[in-house]
Amino acid sequence: MKRIALLGMPNTGKSTLFNRITGGTARVGNWPGITVELLTGKILLGDKMVEVIDLPGFYDLHGFSEDEQIVRHFLRDNVPDLALVVLNATQIERQMSLLLQLKALNLNVVVLLNMADEAKQFGITIDTRKMSALLEMPVFLLSGKYGTGYPEAMQAVSNALRYPTPGMAEELRHQLEQDEHLEAEMARVLKQTVQVPARLPEHLSDKLDRVLLHPVWGLPIFFLVMYVLFQGIFLLGQPLQGGIATAFSWLRETWLEPALAGWHPAWQGLLLDGVYNGLATVMAFVPIIVLFFLFMASVEDSGYLSRAAFLMDALMARLGLDGRGFVMLLMGFGCNVPALMGTRVMRSRAMRLLTMLVIPFSLCSARLQVFVFMTAALFRPETAPLVLFSLYVFSFAAAILTAVLFRKRFDSHEPFVLELPPYRFPTLRQLVMRGWLEVRHFLQRATQFIVAGVVLVWLLTHVPFSAQPASADTLAGMIGNALHPLFEPIGITPALTIALIFGFVAKEIVIGSLAVIYGLSGNELGGLLAQQLDPVRAYSFMLFTLIYTPCLSAIATLRSESHSRGFTVFSLAWSLVLAWGVSFVFYQGARALGY
């Protein structure tokens, strides 16, 4: 099968174009020579199937950043039949260097000058026919966003694929060390083909920036926007989440339970309470994930994320992070999983790891459910909101403490130099495609992991079958008792310890597991908790729940995004240690003070 490599600088709309070309059929795949996974799509072009690979955006073929090395290694070990080079037409004067570098490799090249719509607004005119002649390669102006110019370009790609690759140089670096020659040629082509007005007309972006990047109001506006975003996600997401949960339990009651009625009770329990409930738990996450990616994709594609990074960078730099890390931390307050995935925008691995180490402390919506239930049951209505707020403070404090402690270990020398793209309206098609890709990715990864975890927890609380489920005689009960010496100093009872084991899978089932353990639900459970626990124990339990670990999906994401088992174990171990330490100091301190 012929192979097309999609190449270009960041902010050229390359990924949008990739989605348009592959129609959302892309999958992640591994390639020789590189350790990261790349998005790959197979499409029918003319009468043949071809494979299109989306390579990371890069500025310079002989640069030293992670992405630049990935591209170089990929080209070396997987010579493509065609290099489809995407350039931003509004920045053609500086992006042409990349094109000439690729041309020097003697690759089969088709050039796409993307963002023709924006270039037109800027008053930039490009003579593509003449440029094609000078560069000796096909050049097309198009708009990936609106799809104009797209059919012609794909026709040219199809034609170009008929010819074999002219040949790939053996010594890649050697061929590339011709900067001066490149610059002269660049100037020659640009001078004859491109006209940029001496002073650009004031763009809408400048006007928007004057408000959104205001020295005083910029930050408050940013926080307001984020607040509205989260409110929107949960206002829309929770009914959908509830709807899916209802649909799954309906399916279970009307179809699955009768179908399995003749089976052995242990099998019934394992399949229904274990596997099926596990799947339902994963599926319930889907609406939130979809909404998150829709909202975050709009923010990201609009160009506002880069602005937020600009505003927050001064503060984050002191923590060893950068402006983008703050945005991810905020995303984590909704759900840690998309926030961990979002760190992909970071180029430096050390900084990305430090950000991923910090994100799991963000008080996500699932943990919020536990805290809302507990505070309502154990604290007076006027103090409950304060208790909740204090947990948010602890969440931030844990993140800041972690960053400060480990900034030396994950020291990144990567300079903070970012491009600020103009504001753009994302199109619906772009958003839907993005949301769909991310959800499929999430489901693929999380399903097996969560199902395995849920099955394990179910077995722990039901084996041996002679014992009362989740009682002290089951494996979980034995573990709860065995761990008692460890949890007693922080005020957590054996019953709560079992709930924490459930919480390891997903925080959504902590309250549900307590309901199973006590055999009560809703208000009755709250009443019993209030009798059995005093506020100090309850708060210690909440602190531990907040910090000890996110959930299985987050850990799975941490593992797949970091590509490192060691880092995942380290992150988990650190949060467990920190959780115990914080709860210990709180519980013993409060008791010593006589509470």
Place this chain on the structure above:
Amino acid sequence: MNLNDLPCGQRATIVAIHAEESLHQRLQALGFRTGQMLEVIRKAPFAGPIQVRLGTTDIVLRLREAANIRVCRA
């Protein structure tokens, strides 16, 4: 003077870039070249990064990185 000292709204020409190899290449790829005209658009609060316009591109960089770029007021 260096880019980090340039006031907002001031246009200047790049005289030299003194940076280690990888940062130099990165800056060059983003359009920082000797002789190139630039303008400081704004500075972030709390001594944060600055926003610089080069031709049609806006770049955000920290003051530490900007200190590597020698400029001459236009």
